[in-house]
Amino acid sequence: MHGRDPFKIHLAHPTFLGQNPGMRSSRTLVIGMALALALTGCGETSKFYPASKAEGVFFSVPKSWHGLSNAALNKYEKGSQENQADSRQALVKWQVAYSTDAKIKVSQVFSLKAVKSPLVFVRVRDLTGSEINDFSYNSLRNVIVPITQLTKGVDLGVPDFKILEDGEVVEKGARGIQTIYSFSIDGVEQTFNQTVLMSNDRTTLYILMVRCATKCYAKNKKVMEEVVKSYTVQGAK
Amino acid sequence: MSEVEKVMSRPRDIDRKTRIHLSFYDRVKFLILFGITYLVLAWSSLAENPILSVQDALNQTAKSKSWLIVLAVIEVIRQIHFLIAELLAPYHGIWTKYFAFVDRQVRRLSDWTRFRLSRVVKWALVVSLLAVVLGAVYKEPPIKALFLAPKAFLSALPFLGQLLFAVFFVIIQFGAIFWFLSRGGVDTYFPDDIRTRFSDVWGQDHVLNRIRENLLFLETPEEIEKHGGYVPGGILLWGPPGTGKTLMAESMAGETGKPFVFVDPGAFTNMFMGVGVLKVKSLFRKLRKLALRYGGVVVFFDEADSLGNRGIVSAGGPQRNSTMGKTSIFESNCHGGTYLSESAVSAIAREKFVMGGAAGGGGGGGMGTLQALLTELSGLKKPRGFFNRVVRRTLGMRPKNPPKYRILVVMATNMPEALDEALLRPGRIDRMYRVGYPSKAGRVRTYEGYLSKVSHSLTAEEVDKIATITPYATGATIKDTINEALIMAIRNGRTSIEWSDIVKAKQQKELGPSEDVEYIERERHAVAVHEACHAVMAHRTRQHMAIDLATIEKGSDYLGMVASIPPDDQFTRWKSEYQSDILVSLASLAGERMFFKDDNSSGVSGDLESATTIASLMEGHWGMGSTISSHASNRRFEMGSPGGGKGKEDSEKQMRMALSDRIEENLSNLLNQAEEILRENRNQVLALAHALETYKTLSGEDVAAVIDCTQGSIVDGRPYLNPAFLAEIEKYHEASVVAHQEHRAPDVHLPVIK
Numbered sequence: 001m002h003g004r005d006p007f008k009i010h011l012a013h014p015t016f017l018g019q020n021p022g023m024r025s026s027r028t029l030v031i032g033m034a035l036a037l038a039l040t041g042c043g044e045t046s047k048f049y050p051a052s053k054a055e056g057v058f059f060s061v062p063k064s065w066h067g068l069s070n071a072a073l074n075k076y077e078k079g080s081q082e083n084q085a086d087s088r089q090a091l092v093k094w095q096v097a098y099s100t101d102a103k104i105k106v107s108q109v110f111s112l113k114a115v116k117s118p119l120v121f122v123r124v125r126d127l128t129g130s131e132i133n134d135f136s137y138n139s140l141r142n143v144i145v146p147i148t149q150l151t152k153g154v155d156l157g158v159p160d161f162k163i164l165e166d167g168e169v170v171e172k173g174a175r176g177i178q179t180i181y182s183f184s185i186d187g188v189e190q191t192f193n194q195t196v197l198m199s200n201d202r203t204t205l206y207i208l209m210v211r212c213a214t215k216c217y218a219k220n221k222k223v224m225e226e227v228v229k230s231y232t233v234q235g236a237k
Numbered sequence: 238m239s240e241v242e243k244v245m246s247r248p249r250d251i252d253r254k255t256r257i258h259l260s261f262y263d264r265v266k267f268l269i270l271f272g273i274t275y276l277v278l279a280w281s282s283l284a285e286n287p288i289l290s291v292q293d294a295l296n297q298t299a300k301s302k303s304w305l306i307v308l309a310v311i312e313v314i315r316q317i318h319f320l321i322a323e324l325l326a327p328y329h330g331i332w333t334k335y336f337a338f339v340d341r342q343v344r345r346l347s348d349w350t351r352f353r354l355s356r357v358v359k360w361a362l363v364v365s366l367l368a369v370v371l372g373a374v375y376k377e378p379p380i381k382a383l384f385l386a387p388k389a390f391l392s393a394l395p396f397l398g399q400l401l402f403a404v405f406f407v408i409i410q411f412g413a414i415f416w417f418l419s420r421g422g423v424d425t426y427f428p429d430d431i432r433t434r435f436s437d438v439w440g441q442d443h444v445l446n447r448i449r450e451n452l453l454f455l456e457t458p459e460e461i462e463k464h465g466g467y468v469p470g471g472i473l474l475w476g477p478p479g480t481g482k483t484l485m486a487e488s489m490a491g492e493t494g495k496p497f498v499f500v501d502p503g504a505f506t507n508m509f510m511g512v513g514v515l516k517v518k519s520l521f522r523k524l525r526k527l528a529l530r531y532g533g534v535v536v537f538f539d540e541a542d543s544l545g546n547r548g549i550v551s552a553g554g555p556q557r558n559s560t561m562g563k564t565s566i567f568e569s570n571c572h573g574g575t576y577l578s579e580s581a582v583s584a585i586a587r588e589k590f591v592m593g594g595a596a597g598g599g600g601g602g603g604m605g606t607l608q609a610l611l612t613e614l615s616g617l618k619k620p621r622g623f624f625n626r627v628v629r630r631t632l633g634m635r636p637k638n639p640p641k642y643r644i645l646v647v648m649a650t651n652m653p654e655a656l657d658e659a660l661l662r663p664g665r666i667d668r669m670y671r672v673g674y675p676s677k678a679g680r681v682r683t684y685e686g687y688l689s690k691v692s693h694s695l696t697a698e699e700v701d702k703i704a705t706i707t708p709y710a711t712g713a714t715i716k717d718t719i720n721e722a723l724i725m726a727i728r729n730g731r732t733s734i735e736w737s738d739i740v741k742a743k744q745q746k747e748l749g750p751s752e753d754v755e756y757i758e759r760e761r762h763a764v765a766v767h768e769a770c771h772a773v774m775a776h777r778t779r780q781h782m783a784i785d786l787a788t789i790e791k792g793s794d795y796l797g798m799v800a801s802i803p804p805d806d807q808f809t810r811w812k813s814e815y816q817s818d819i820l821v822s823l824a825s826l827a828g829e830r831m832f833f834k835d836d837n838s839s840g841v842s843g844d845l846e847s848a849t850t851i852a853s854l855m856e857g858h859w860g861m862g863s864t865i866s867s868h869a870s871n872r873r874f875e876m877g878s879p880g881g882g883k884g885k886e887d888s889e890k891q892m893r894m895a896l897s898d899r900i901e902e903n904l905s906n907l908l909n910q911a912e913e914i915l916r917e918n919r920n921q922v923l924a925l926a927h928a929l930e931t932y933k934t935l936s937g938e939d940v941a942a943v944i945d946c947t948q949g950s951i952v953d954g955r956p957y958l959n960p961a962f963l964a965e966i967e968k969y970h971e972a973s974v975v976a977h978q979e980h981r982a983p984d985v986h987l988p989v990i991k
Contacts, residue, residue, distance in 0.1 A: 026261075027261060030265055030268075030269065033272065034265075034268060034272060037272055037275060037276075037295075044296060045292075045293045045296040045297050045300070046290075046292075046293060047293060049286055049288065049289055049293070049297070051286055053285060053286075058286055058287055058288045059288065060288055230288050232287050232288050234287065
């Protein structure tokens with residue numbers, strides 16, 4: 001009797017040649033996965049995702065926009081001659097601004113004068129002790145522009161003031177008011193889309209402001225609303 | 238040609254023309270790892286940012302973690318390189334040659350330099366890794382972060398302290414206790430730490446010469462290695478205690494220019510299983526390091542028997558009787574152990590004890606310690622080190638052979654049979670030297686050496702004489718004797734040792750202090766006659782031993798004794814010598830019967846036992862009887878001895894009877910012979926008995942002087958020539974015999990020499 005040669009059996013199992021069907025499919029799988037990963041990894045991201053993970057604030061802007069860094073904004077604010085600039089600055093935890101205009105200046109961010117291209121400004125700051133006690137939804141509305149006074153008809157030199165939309169916003173870490181309004185300065189009408197939230201523990205203020213001249217706003221409404229929609233506040237960890 | 242012959246053994250790496258094929262898993266495992274890492278990172282950024290899309294998360298990760306891509310690309314290149322090397326022999330050949338070239342360049346550095354370099358590289362790697370990590374943590378450039386770290390460390394110190402405290406409490410039960418336990422027991426001496434030299438070891442020149450040779454090879458191993466040999470790596474020194482094994486090791490430490498590691502006998506005895514193994518491993522790690530650093534190292538295991546064995550007593554190993562208990566020849570009234578020759582004593586003792594003395598093995602440091610030692614001494618020569626095993630292999634290079642660690646293992650023991658057989662095989666212990674009792678020349682040298690340290694008035698002849706009469710003296714006993722002599726001299730108000738001090742010290746050391754018991758007269762006479770019979774018989778018939786001393790002073794375990802020593806170093810024993818040994822043993826029985834009118838005391842029991850044992854061995858083992866065949870093999874093959882019975886059932890009984898009959902016959906012949914000799918020497922026996930009663934203790938010279946009626950060193954034997962005095966002694970003896978029979982004091986008192 002001539003039995004099967006164990007050596008031959010061993011050699012007829014050429015794992016490295018991949019003749020085993022199971023092995024072949026696993027190879028295909030691995031190579032396929034690798035290719036898929038390589039392809040997905042090679043693409044460009046479609047958006048910027050500015051975020052402060054510490055404060056739990058996220059939003060996204062299209063890739064074509066241009067940013068002004070936290071540092072640049074801080075520096076400008078410190079340099080301003082305004083009273084209490086320093087103490088106000090000390091409250092700011094994070095701020096960032098984006099615009100479609102590559103030549104946007106920091107001063108334009110902090111001025112109420114109309115801009116010709118969409119501008120996003122996000123700021124996270126602490127509330128002072130008295131603010132914590134005083135703040136109401138009206139106070140939130142009035143953070144940038146004294147909306148309450150203007151609606152009462154007080155003339156502050158900004159004609160054509162009107163509120164387009166106003167509603168409550170509840171996020172995971174904060175709640176507040178979103179207001180869309182427009183007014184004119186120097187004869188140019190502009191639209192503001194502002195979301196001002198106060199953290200659930202009433203210590204932090206989250207400001208998102210998207211604005212543009214009203215014509216520009218109408219033109220870029222979709223993209224600007226996308227930015228507002230992406231705005232997410234999870235609150236500080 | 239058969240199938241089996243066709244099967245070749247797996248080719249060595251060096252014989253292969255192409256690289257060995259990698260399995261598919263080995264090809265892709267790193268890529269899979271990188272892929273998984275990438276996915277995990279992407280997933281984590283997804284988790285961090287709630288508004289991020291999957292696609293953007295993947296893209297973002299690819300961008301921010303580009304090092305991962307770099308690694309993956311390197312891995313792909315490496316795999317392509319391997320694949321080509323697997324398929325194309327010339328390509329693989331080029332790389333093999335290149336790596337061989339690199340190896341040659343590297344090998345120009347000495348092993349120690351390479352070790353140091355690799356250590357520097359390792360540390361640099363660790364520090365730079367730390368710097369990168371810290372840089373990431375502090376968001377600073379790595380170098381700057383490195384300098385920030387100490388500050389952070391300081392501020393974290395209290396917290397770390399707390400943590401450490403907690404950890405200590407948890408870990409101490411396991412890790413720390415093992416760590417602490419695996420310390421100790423190993424001392425390292427560097428050259429010049431020890432002042433002992435070979436010239437301080439006396440009387441073991443033959444062993445020293447061989448050791449010197451070993452050390453020479455340790456210093457210049459190339460001498461033997463370039464001819465294809467290897468340096469003997471192990472020495473076992475064995476021999477009786479006190480013969481200078483440890484001193485020899487100490488002198489080795491002093492003599493060699495290499496570090497000397499001394500391993501305590503207790504180092505491997507542990508409370509916990511596994512600690513011994515750890516210890517052996519750490520010991521050899523240390524040895525390898527020292528060997529690399531200093532080009533060689535000597536390690537000495539003292540009392541190597543403490544390492545234990547695995548239960549098999551090495552067959553044919555030197556038989557020793559160090560654990561010998563007391564046999565009746567040692568507790569007998571007159572120390573058969575002292576007047577018999579050494580070989581006869583050891584034969585008796587062996588016959589009694591070694592039979593049942595199968596050591597059960599064990600001992601040593603417990604599970605695995607010995608085995609660990611065995612593997613460390615000659616285990617697999619495997620590549621060591623992270624770089625060697627992992628980095629080189631990753632680069633596709635062959636691992637280097639381990640450097641030659643030149644470790645000389647020296648072990649000392651006085652129980653070589655307790656060592657494991659595997660420990661003693663060549664390759665572990667290549668050379669075994671018996672460090673025996675020093676030769677006479679060595680003893681003279683040793684006496685001179687120790688005497689030179691004290692003030693003494695001994696002549697060269699006297700030193701020679703003391704060396705002669707102390708045949709089994711070792712360095713330790715000689716040192717002790719000299720010290721005892723010095724104590725005696727000082728007690729006697731002298732500061733210089735004299736001959737009498739040495740003799741007294743020797744007696745004191747050998748016999749112990751006498752008990753100062755005053756015998757009643759008739760018993761004193763009986764003991765004196767007993768000893769005199771031994772002494773006269775020894776003097777008359779035994780040429781291979783000289784009487785060292787005879788005494789009737791009662792000691793701790795004897796009434797009196799005749800001690801003998803061999804006058805010179807002799808290594809064979811003869812029938813005539815054993816016969817005279819038996820005659821000396823039987824002299825007491827023959828004498829007591831003759832002098833006390835067929836009465837005899839139980840004091841002869843030990844004498845009879847030794848006489849019978851020697852007679853049995855002569856008859857059954859040594860071919861000194863009437864038959865030739867060996868009883869030892871007869872017993873082993875369970876066959877009868879010549880002249881045995883025919884019946885199956887009774888064969889053993891018959892054999893025994895036949896054997897014991899012959900022994901008894903031999904003994905009674907010898908007893909008759911002894912009686913005859915004593916009858917011829919009646920006067921001498923009584924004279925010696927008188928001298929013993931008078932002086933209590935006689936030196937060998939004085940014994941001879943009394944028997945031969947000459948002037949001895951202390952005792953004058955000439956009065957015993959005087960027939961009138963002899964008559965007086967005879968009369969005293971008669972009176973003592975009467976007194977002995979009637980249990981009263983003798984009428985006649987001991988005659989006094991005028």
